[in-house]
Amino acid sequence: MRVPNDHPLARTYTLLDPDLNTAAAESFRGTTEVTEREGLVELLLNRETSATAASAAVRSLEADDSPIARDAIVRALNSPHPSIRILAAGEAVRRKMIPDTSRELVRLLTTDPFWQVRRATVNALAEGAQRELLIPASNDPHWRVRYALGQWLEEWGRDPGNRERVLGLLLTPTPHATRLRDYLLYSWTGEVPAERTANDPQSWCPFWDWDPAVLARNLELLGGAGRRDALNTLIRLVNHPDERVRAWVILALREDGTPEQWEGAIGSLGDPREDTAPVLDALTRGVELDRIEEIAKFILCRPSALPPVLETLPGYSQTIAQAWAAAQAGEAFPAEDIRAELERLKSDILPSSPYVAPPFAPDHPHARAASLTPDRAKELVETPTLETSWFVLSRAAKMCRVPVWKLAPETPWKPPATPRVAAEPLTLPPITLVRPRQIGPGGPIVSPLGVSGHYGLPVEGYVRAAEEGANLFFWEPNYATLTRFMTRLAPSDRRGVHMLVGTFEADPAKIRKDVERALRNMKLERLSIFLIFWTQSWRRITPDVREELEALKRDGLVQVFGLSTHNRGIARDAILEGWNPVMVRHSAAHRKAETEVFPFAQERGTSIFTFNNTCYGRLLDPSFRPSDCFRYTLNTPGVSACFTAPSTMEYLEENLDALRNPELPDDVRERLLKRGEWMYREDTIFRKTVRAEV
Template sequence: MRVPNDHPLARTYVLLDPDLNTGAAESFRGTVEVAEREGLVELLLNRETSASAASAAIRSLEHDESPLTRNALARALRSPHPSIRILATGEMVRRKMVPGTATDLFQLLTTDPFWQVRRAAVNALAEGAPRELLAPASNDPHWRVRYALGQWLEEWGRDLTARDNVLELLLTPAPHSARLRDYLFYRWTGNAPAERTANDPQSWCPFWDWDPAVLARNLELLGRSGRREALNVLVRLINHPDERVRAWVILALREDGTPEQWEGAIGLLGDPREDTAPVLEALTRGIELDRIEEVAKFILCRPPTLPPLLETLPGYSSITAKSWAAAQAGEAFPVEDVRAELERLKPDLPDSNTIAPSLFAPDHPHARAAALTSDRAKELVENPTRETSWFVLSRAAKMCRVPVWKLAPETPWKLPATPRAPAEPLELPRIALVRPRQIGPDGPIVSPLGVSGHYGLPVEGYVRAAERGVNLFFWEPNYATLTRFVTRLSPSDRREVHMLVGTFEADPAKIRKDVERALRNMKLERLSIFLIFWTQSWQRITPDVREELESLKRDGLVQMFGLSTHNRGIARDAIIEGWNPVMVRHSAAHRKAETEVLPFARERGTSIFTFNNTCYGRLLDPSFRPSDCFRYTLNTPGVSACFTAPSTLEYLEENLDALQNPELPDDVRDRLLKRGEWMYREDTVFRKTVRAEV
């Protein structure tokens, strides 16, 4: 028997279709129908559900406080999608479910490979769990998680009577925790912390460069023999944040690594918070079993005393290496070969810390499906309307060897039509530039204030910016709304706007590929301004890179090229060597460019772009307007243009006011500089404590 077309099951059947379930889930928002609620819960619990569909299910269940829904949201903390784990964590706080899910939240804090999830777990645990569960965050590998904890500890520690208990939440001994302690005392007392020795990779890595692209290229230039000779050093780079660097380390270990070097690398891959599983997979994928056996037996059978290499590896964990080696027994070689070693090491090897999921309540669809008997399954197949869950009906159909589609309604339910207007071409008025600036001797004439697509400003925001006199935009490949804006323009209008684009690469072929991708994605004939982004070392700019940039200009793919950097010394040297334009940080909090960079630019006629004018919003204060931050930099001699990165039309309108009203009154300037001086002190301590790499 099929489900009647007018039955609730006819609607929830659509949730089984991956192409339609997101829209269906959204259409059930606020439902009180049992079948729809159960369908949304089943969608959320299905690990094959897409993140967009699972997110729609959570939104549609926002009103529902039933045990069924609360249980599903708690289980969503283990979703395969990071975004859903974050959403579920927020629901634990909103629904005051933190005490009952503290164990799961602690699991996220200590094992999740995404710092955004761990930060959400910190904020949730701080709302309603025992405070001692927050301790691991004090030594989290990502500074944003440590900072989230620091904000809570700072607030709690303002009470002098509670301060000792607060400090007990910092793990010891642990270098990150020690610096977090320094930060807290600074925030509580105002006294700057003492200097601490930091790890300098240049002291142990002769080919080190702070620019990841340069470091990766240095590893390539070493050649196989050079990498083989340097393997003891390369092992320490197995967890480098840049994938290009890790790839060369992995290749060197696979080609020439000794068992001891393999053990060192594996022992550095033990922190699940650093997302080490893909690195270990890349290291071992496709390796001959004989090689795996050699390494595993070396680890299991060596004496307890560490070899010299392993003694020198910061962060090395023998337990991680032994656990991996023990897992190879029975896979790469017989267990009997190392039976004695496994028994000896058994006390040292951790048990699985996976939390067993709680049982479903008897009335839960999953419990009903598990309790199905053959008679009940037959009954449901013959009359599916006696059930409210397609999860149960699917199990019943399978038990009866009947395709589940035979229970579906004769006429499939269709989602309510949602009119979607086509993306009409955009027509820009003639852009009337306000105080235009020439970039370089032969570059474009642009507005002094440009707009970045970093925070997803709606398409109409870029149109509004153009109407107000902006023709300069900052683009990267993931700036979706800015891409839509440009591609909806006519070819003639696209020639009226100027896109600043860049590359993080240091290889000529890859740089050209980045240019071609930008041109293709935005349907442009030529990039107005192309920069080598985030230049941290002059080793990034080799003769072949400079020649490729010149070639791109000769080929008409870029109008002009330059570089951007946080390093004022590099910016100054670039100006002296004739690079034009140059992009550098500048704000009321970071003013050293005014004496170390801008005078050289004025002397040589170099165009300077500035960025980070509001310090990502941290510079803002009620005593002045946000647009005053842009007025400040644009009124600084030597600055050609700067960028704002608004997320809303409201922010855009405020910041565009710096174009129409450029004057910065003296009293406002004084308040801005005072705030900048305070923030610079804060940033200096912050970089040396919370954000320091150790």
């Protein structure tokens, strides 16, 4: 029997359709109908559901405080989608469910490979009474998670009577926890922490470079023999944050690594918070079973004493290496081969502890499905309206070997269609530049304030910026709204705006590929300004890279090229070597460029872009306006232009005021500089404590 077309099951059947389930879920927002509620829960718990559809299910259950909805939020903390885990953590706070979700939240805090999820977990657990559950965050591998913990601890310790208890949460003897204590004591008392030894890769890696593109190229230039000879050093880079670097390390290990070196690499991949699974998979995928057997048996049968290469390896865990090797027994070779070794190590190897979900309540669809009997399944197939859940009906149909679509309504229900309005072409008014300046020799004439697409400003924001006289924009491939703005412009209007685009590559062919991609994505014939982004080493700029940039200019694909850097020495040298334009950090908190960079630019006529003018918002203070941060840099001699990166129209309007009203009153300047001095001291301590690499 089919479900009648007017039955609630006819609507929830649409949740089974991947093409329609998001719209269907959104149409059920605020429902109190049992069938629709269960359908939303089933959609959220289905691990094949897309993140978009799962998010729609969570939103539609926002007002539902029933036990099944609350249970679904707890289980969503185990979603395969990081964005849903973050959303569920926020929902747990909003619904005041922290005591009920502590076990799941602590699991995320200690095992989740995405720092964004762990940060959300810190913020959720901090709302509960069991503050000791936050202790693992003190040695988190990502500074943003440690900073989130630090913000809560700093707040709790503002009362001097609470400080000992707060510091008691940081007793874990790790370098990160020690530095977090330093940061808190400084925040509370102003006591400058003692200098502590930091990790300096240059002391142990002869081919190291802070610029990942250069390091990757150095590894390539070593050649196969050079990488083989350097493998004891390379294994310390096996989980380097840059994929290009990791790829060379993995290649060297696969081609020439000894069992001992494999053990060192595998033993360094034990922290699940560093998303090491893809690295281990890339290392072992497709490797001959004979070699896996050799490495695993070496690890399991080796005496407990560690050889020198492993004793000095930071982050190495013998237990992790042994656990991996033990897992190969029965897969790559018979377990009987090393039965004695497995028995000897059984108590030492960390047991696996996969997530085990709590049991479902008896009236939950999943529990009803699990308890189906053949007779009940047959009854439901014959009369599906006896049930409210398609999850149960699907199980019943499977037990009876009946396709579930045979229970579907004759005329499938579809959610109300959201009319799609085709994006209309944009027409820009004539852009009247305010205080225009030319960038580089023969370069574009631009407004002093540009707009970045980093935070997804709505398309109308870029139109508004153009109306106010801004014709300079900052683009990267993931800036979706800025891309849409550009592609909706007529060719003549696109020629009237100027895009600053760049590359993180250090290979000529890849640099050209980045240029061609940007031109294609924005439907441009030429990029006005092209920079080598985030230059941390002059070794990034090899002669062939410079030749490629000149070729791109000759080919008419780039109007002017330059580089950006946080390093003032590199910025100064770039100016002296004729690079024009140059982009460098500058704000009321970071002023050294005023003496170390800008005078050279004035002397040589070099165009200077500045960035990070608000220190990502941390410089802002009620004593002055946000737009004053841009006024400050634009009133500094030597600065040609800077960028604002607003997320909303309100932020845009505020910051555009620096274009319309450029003057910075002396009293405002003094307040801004005072805030900047405080910010610089804070930032210096912050970099040495919370953000330090150890």
